[in-house]
Amino acid sequence: MINIKKVVFIILSVFLLTGCMNNTKDLMKSFKDYNGKKNSYELTGEMVIVSNEDEFTYNIKVGVDNKTNYKVSLVNTINNHEQVILKNSEGVYVVTPNLNKSFKFMSEWPSNSSQAYLIESLINDVNNDAKATIKEINGGYEIDSSVNYPNNQKLERETIITDKKFDIKEINVKNSEGVSLLKVKVNSINYSPKFDSNYFKLDTLVKETDSSKNNKTTDKDTNKTTETTDNKTTEENKKTEEDCISTCSDDTCKDKCKKTETTGNVLDDIIYPLYVPTDTYLHSKDKVSTDDGERVILTFAGVDPFILVEEASKINDEMEIVPVNGEPVILGNTIGALGDNSVYWSASGVDFYLTSNTLNSSEMMTIAESITNGTSLVASTK
Structure with a gap:
């Protein structure tokens, strides 16, 4: 009699377990079927x-x-x-x-x-x-x-x-x-949207601008410290440009490293990352002139060297399209463009370009987030 009870108990347990498993599978299938059909x-x-x-x-x-x-x-x-x-x-x-x-x-x-x-x-x-x-x-x-x-x-x-x-x-x-x-x-x-024929066109996002307002502004609540740099010799400027270009994998990055002779809007403050990799330090700061104003190039040396380029954001009269080999990424309070060995983003009125031959994408994003999210940093210079 005891054996019969045990057998009945086991059979009932199997049925209950099988029923639960089937119910779970049915629920998952229903979830997939219902949402998988939502094409628009x-x-x-x-x-x-x-x-x-x-x-x-x-x-x-x-x-x-x-x-x-x-x-x-x-x-x-x-x-x-x-x-x-x-x-x-x-x-x-x-x-x-x-x-x-x-x-x-x-x-x-x-x-x-x-x-x-x-x-x-x-x-x-x-x-x-x-x-x-x-x-x-x-x-x-x-x-x-x-x-x-x-x-x-x-x-x-x-x-x-x-x-x-x-x-x-x-x-x-x-x-x-x-x-x-x-x-x-x-x-x-x-689930039944009616999109305008132009809804997904790029030119619908173009904003009309007043060129007289095309001035660069910066947010004083971010990690900015005003710095002045000594005038560099031609040889020093050329070396900084070559070092920066050597880390680039696309033309956009290379253009950011190059120097021109025209000055315009000035980036008042240098912004430092709150996070830098272990045994990596700020090696040099360079301010250079560009067609649109001024650009800052921060060179970090050590175990994981990288270069950070900063310049005041420009409000374009027409849509500027910058080609990038990479993916869109969210960097805390902004969206950036992550490439093979670089990341581009804009925040608080400043355009940033970070490039490195040694850092992986995760490390570059961590540095970028520390810049956009941070408030202050005392960087050591060797």
Whole structure:
């Protein structure tokens, strides 16, 4: 009799376990089927980026047309600074409308990495993780999966919160300790959007400018220290230019290293990174004249040498398109362009160009974030 009870218990346990497994599979399939069919949509929400101890909040608006054309507007809630990631038949762009400036990429974005604000990217993350899980929570479901952020190894897993219909409500991307570093809260999704015929065209982002206002400004709340540098000899200037160019892999970077004789707008302050790699130090500072004003070249030497170029941002009368071999990346409070051995970005009225032959993309992004997010630094010079 005892043996019969044990057999019945085992059989019931197997049925219950199988039922739970089948139910989980059914839920996951329903989530994928429901959201996988969303080829076009318009999404609004809020995105929070956590960088060290700082949080940066963006209002986001995403437009997707047949998983072919993409337009992602991100507006920084602190300074109302807008940048747009645009993909159309001509390429991938990161546009700063207020400067009439755009980086253009020949890129596989957005399919080459995870994007927490794109539905199809979330589905890809779940499909690519054989151990992805789903469970029922109060009012909806919670899906957990791995992520693919090749340029930010800190981001390892994501949690997707949906309602009972599987409409996505919230996404949290976390590090290995379960701390959320990227959060997206969805306010609305329209699955039947009607986009204007020009909605995904670059020229719609061009801003009319007043050339008399084309002055460079800087934000005094960032890590800036006014510096003066001695006049350099011709030989010293040539050596600095050659050292800078030697680290470049594209023409845009090389142009930033070159010196001209015309002066205009002046970059008042030099901005130093809050983070530099171990056994790396500031070796030299050079101020040089350009067609548009003044440029600062900071050369860091040591174990992981790099060069940081700074100049006041220019408001262009027409859209300036800068070709870059790389990918768009979020650097705390701004969007930059990450290349093979360089990163370009604009923040607080200053354009930055960082290049290195030894640093990997993660290290370059860490340095860049320390510049855009920091407040002060006393750099040692040897």
